[in-house]
Amino acid sequence: MSAVRAVPRVLSIAGTDPTGGAGIQADLKSIAANGGYGMAVVTALVAQNTHGVRSVHVPPVAFLAEQLDAVSDDVRIDAVKIGMLATAEVIETVGAWLGRVRPPVVVLDPVMVATSGDRLLDPDAEEALRRLLPLVDLVTPNIPELAILSSAPAATAWVDVLAQAGAVAREHGVRVLAKGGHLSGERLPDALVEIVDGEVASTEFAGLRIRTRNTHGTGCSLSSAVATRAAATGDWVRATAESKRWLTESIRHGVELGVGSGNGPISHFAGLWERGGLDTRPSTHEVEATWWADIAGIRAEIDELPFVRGLGEGTLERDAFLGYLAQDALYLRDYARVLADAARRAPDSAERAFWAGSAQNAIVGELQLHDHWLAGEPGVGARPDAVTTAYLDHLLATSARGDYRVLIAALLPCYWIYQDVGERLQTRSHEGHAYRAWLDTYADPDFAHATRRAIEIVAGSAAGADAATRAAMRDAFLASARHELAFFAADRTAARGDGASPG
Known part of the structure; x- marks a missing residue:
């Protein structure tokens, strides 16, 4: 069994944006899009839209403190992202909470300057924000x-941006993500600047300008x-x-x-929508129930076949039964090869062992048919007839295509349908029934257990597959x-050594 992936629990401490493009609303989308569970504590209620x-409105800081404590008293926080803090009092409240809780990861997006260039914090708040930096990782x-x-004055060259980032990193002991988005030109690098062994070190990331107005909330989303x-x-x-x-x-x-x-928002989930789609995956139980219902008509047709009815009543002509068994023996020979291919392709040892064991059982079943039922009947079914050949061609072709999941879906009906038919016919048989011994093999608890395991493997694989693979599995x-x-419907009464089938 694979380990359950840990989902980071990430708390956003920021202001709001009723249009959803920035602030806490953007943070929660960004956290989710990057694989985390988002939580939010509101520092300010902001009336804004894509124009500005x-x-x-800044709620009382006592309420801010209550929000912070309510979350950290109950939830283990893996990371904190801090955005708009608005006032010195708000900054100090958040700083005191960070000092008590010590989250393992803290990222600060210092909302200090509006897009218009206006400064959003007064001098006291700016100084309080600098004092917050030692409690921050980035x-x-x-x-x-x-x-x-x-x-320092705003940098106009990348080398000056790096120098300022290095100065902040050294002075406050914090990593700095230096961003080149405000520079001119088409190449807009970013850099992670930090102090390593007492020296400023930077890792640069190349970037190109994207000509678009949809940049609202990029700083919130990136952090x-x-x-x-x-x-x-x-x-x-x-x-x-x-x-x-x-x-x-x-x-x-x-x-x-x-x-x-x-200035519109970014599309936080565009990649997920494109690659993952919006269709939910079915559960293993749903796959099983749906596929079984899909073949309800086929199962009903099988039940009404003269061969199956005669087999259940014990009135089936012996030649028809022996012709059927001979083809079954020939089928099992190649079926065992396909089961062995499934074992070879299986993703883990448990499934490998199951399919390998099934291959061995198929070989044993073939030998038992020859030894116990077909001995002394040399003229019956020496070669596969057209129906048997068509079935085996389907399985062998599916195996040759190389997709393990589609292959095991193709193998499943030989378990599921046989077990269902054999078990129901066996309950209607009686002492002296001509074919009771054969029916007992398909109503055997071991075969029922193997069938249940095959269903679980195939349905589980289908539930975890992408939509295209799941559809291919269902088709197979x-x-x-x-x-x-x-196979049940073929008339094999007259089948002899030439392998012919009059049907």
Whole structure:
């Protein structure tokens, strides 16, 4: 059994955006899109849209503290992303909470400068934000914000951006994600700047300008993504690289959302929608129930066949039964080869052992048919007839295509239909029934157990497969079920050594 993947629990501490493109709303989308479970504590209620901020309401800090404590008293927090803090009092409240709780990953997106260039924090709040930096693992300022943190003019060249990031990292003992988005030109690098062995070290990430108006909330979204991925991997460079790749994809698809008439949001889930789709995967139980219902008509046809009815009543002509058994023996010979192929392709030892054991049982079954039923009947079914050949060709071709999941779906009806038919016919048989011994083999508890295991393996594999593979598995299953019907329906009364079938 594979280990359950740990989902990072990530808390966003930030303001709101009623259009959903920035702030806490963007943070929660970003956290989810990058594999985390998002939580949120509101620092400010912001009336804004894609054109800008209209007003800000800051709730009492006592309530902010209550929100923070309510979360941390109950939930183990793997990472914190901090956005808009608004006032010195809010910053100090968050700082005191960080000092008590000590989350393992803390990322600060210092919301200090509006898109218009206006400063959003007064001098006291800016100083309080600098005091917060030692409690943070990573700070993600844009170029104007980096200038404020480093007490320098806004950089206009990448080398100056790196220098300012290094100064902030050294002074406050914090990693800095230096971002080149405000520079001119088409190449917009970013860099993770940190202090390693007392020296400033940077890892650069290449970037190209994307011509779009859908950049609202990119800073919020990137910082949340890095926090989530850092909590999951423990690797800041990898977390940053993967987050940037995700953000680039999300920016490119933002225009498709059609949200707002100003600077629109990015499309946080564009990649997931494109690669994963919106269809939910069925459970193992749902696959089993659906596939069994899919062959209800085939099963009903099998029940009404003269061969099956005669077999159940014990009135079937002996020549018809022996002709059937001879073809079954020939079928089992190649069926065992296909089962062995399934064992060879199986993804784990448990499934390998199951299919290998089934192959061995098929060989034993073939020998038993010859020894116990067909001995002394040399003229019966020396070669596969057309129906048997068609079924085996289907299985062998499926095996040759190489998809283990589709192959085992094709193998399943030989378990499931036989076990169902044999068990029901066996309950209607009686002492002295001409074919009771044969029926007993298919009603045997060991065969029922093997059938149940085969169903679980195949249905579980289908439930975990992508939609296209699951559809191919179902098609292979249905094809085999139709071959089972044809196998029961074939008239083999006159079949002899030439392998001919009059049907």
